[in-house]
Amino acid sequence: MKFYDGIKLDDYSNEPKYVQLYEKLKNLIEDGAIKPNEKLPTIRELSKKLGVNASTVVNAYRLLEQKGYIYTKVGSGTYVLKKSEEKIEFFSENITVLHKKDEFSINEGINFSTLTPHSNLFPVDEFKLVINKVLDRDGAHAFTYADPQGYYFLRESITDYLKECGIETQIENVSIISGAQQGIDLVAKALINFNDTIVVESPTYTGAVAVFKNRGANIIEVPILEDGIDIDELEEVLKRHRVKLIYVMPNFQNPTSITYSFEKKLALLNLAQKYNVFILEDDFLTEVNFGNKDAQPLKSLDFCDRVIFIKSFSKIFMPGLRIAVLVSPLNMSKNLIFLKQNSDISTSSLIQRAFDLYIREGFWTSHLKKLKDIYFERYMIMKENLSKLYFVDFKEPYGGIHFWIKTDIDSSILAYFAKKNGVILAPGNVFYLDSRSSNNIRLSFAQTKIDEIKEGIRILKECYEKNKLPG
């Protein structure tokens, strides 16, 4: 308690006492007087020590937590946050509007960090039209519970659409879920129990890893090579461990933008059959293909019915809809629907009906075409500008909305300085389980117009040249 001895609160100040206390504690933390992971005194201890009300301490702690200085372990106490967790401040995968009241006035600079399309790409007028048509057509039915497996007619129109993507399946195996993240959660609930082992690609989407961890899984990373996951290492893992699930993004992988070769896809399916393990395919960008012949869904090749297929619409349509599709192997549907019902009963009936009508009226096809045209232009500009950078190395993905580039300095350093200059990057380290140092950066053009791509890459070059090691 020695550091707390020196704290004096002013009875006559204009500042409320809890704000004064917050300021004092904040300074102690920033100065390093109270160390990362050090436990703070309990509310009772500190209020007694300082002779203030418990509520003063409660409010000061609350403010410290909001500002990211401390965190709470349930049933244990309050601790100082580690400095390394600062990375959260300048990188967030899915959320561009976070804890901000006035969302309309945000100016984040040039944002290469997110895969989420900019809202100026959303077909708002068409969607408003179908919502109103649905409300006129279905009335109150649009607000009842939907079937937990999903609105029948949407499942029908999606089953037809999947056929266009090469996936032949029956409507019984198709479920509508509240976004791909929920699909990952449902599959984890269905297949992963405490202490089970699962395999993920390395690097990978850490939002999935968080779900697997919460189920108590042991997670093994297998590296991604230029043509997909390292099959030899994967087989070694499958030999040594009873693996329950392999989580992969075979097309335009996040973050590497790598697409598995046809041969590798078959090899993966063969291993799944040989070792009796399920594969979770997370598909979010297959449609955005600019000539990559390998980018068919793994599910379309699934001769052994071992692939659970999730298609997200958040990167190719509107993320706020919270709609995705899950295609399950035969006989797994029933259990997944039961788990879906236990997770949130069902997905919004109105939104499902509106999306169904959107597809049936042909809006979906034309939206996709328009979006691909816009993305193709951005893709070419980004490729061209990155190619000019002497310090950058990358493999062309021939599709998708992001590049995975490599430099010779630590990406978190580059991201830090880029942010100071108004450019937001996704540094490679955030895609590894151990946040290891990485020289890779994921650059996405989902939010950036042509001019911003050029300007952003120019600034990136400046930041590199200021920060590269001498020699």
Next chain:
Amino acid sequence: MKFYDGIKLDDYSNEPKYVQLYEKLKNLIEDGAIKPNEKLPTIRELSKKLGVNASTVVNAYRLLEQKGYIYTKVGSGTYVLKKSEEKIEFFSENITVLHKKDEFSINEGINFSTLTPHSNLFPVDEFKLVINKVLDRDGAHAFTYADPQGYYFLRESITDYLKECGIETQIENVSIISGAQQGIDLVAKALINFNDTIVVESPTYTGAVAVFKNRGANIIEVPILEDGIDIDELEEVLKRHRVKLIYVMPNFQNPTSITYSFEKKLALLNLAQKYNVFILEDDFLTEVNFGNKDAQPLKSLDFCDRVIFIKSFSKIFMPGLRIAVLVSPLNMSKNLIFLKQNSDISTSSLIQRAFDLYIREGFWTSHLKKLKDIYFERYMIMKENLSKLYFVDFKEPYGGIHFWIKTDIDSSILAYFAKKNGVILAPGNVFYLDSRSSNNIRLSFAQTKIDEIKEGIRILKECYEKNKLPG
């Protein structure tokens, strides 16, 4: 394989072979030749045996599964379903429209079994109005990811509304979730690990139990008495076990309609503090109060900040919206928001904005008033008609939308015969973990008009008199 020897499929029949096979297997199961939990042959074995394509067997099995005759264990095989699981057929808590293509032509008879309001009580026109206002006002912002904690302004308007309900809290502790079921799931993820012990009321809402089981929890039932949970037995349990969570519905409990007395609420909070355990309060009907003085939220009395409060709007508004509110103890918010983000990123932005505007424009208050008036009339009629039944015993709840009545015969028998006569009941056994025999029935008037209540109770009487034991 002996039973399968006699199966002959007709090459020249008009019926597809898989339908023929389905019929034969169905008959064998119904006749008891293939027993509950018996394993069916693999697809390969049976197709070889019968000399048919594998797809014939696959489709026959699929049909059997759809019709509820068999089930599949992942990685193990296909099994005959137990007869006792038939109860699913005539009772489903939340879902009135299930696997039906033509939802507009359903005539289920008189439905006393669900707490979900009938769709003719939904304020569709007003909600359409606010949706369109939101789309005009916010445009594409209505389709971006929402803040995982919920749309700020909705959290603000709900915080104000909670104050009216007696709950004084700060906006920081209030989260918007995709329905109360998701709230239960999030709390389970936050607090329950494999092998942890939790307490539920007996009888209880089994949709919550399913979530706790999926987390690997040990579940202890503590009986509900006339004034709430049995506090003495609860304390015995708390002494003997390290309990992590107590799941309760203190007002108009589901299914018993019992409201905890004020004293019992305080006693429960005292135990929570004494044994350092959290309480999950599931509140879905507190607003529908017809003079019950005890029916204030437990959270409004929560002096020790041990109550996680979930408010559902599915029973008092429109279930298809998939919106509920979670108020967390201080310092637990951050973890719950993290878990929410891992579960489905965020709740539909459009629906949150529309609901916010609905509240701010005063529609919510007037809807609630109108709904209460309708429910009050039904409540009085149901009470009056039940009171006339010589074989029925019940305690008046003074609020809520259901009665918990007791007869002297097994409720599943009564429910079975009532269904044959067009009246759907929720038999007591479905609210117990072991589906034990129960003489209680939950009767809800959420879906029934005045005439239907009278007619339904008349039929109930008939069914009772036909099926009661002689003597």
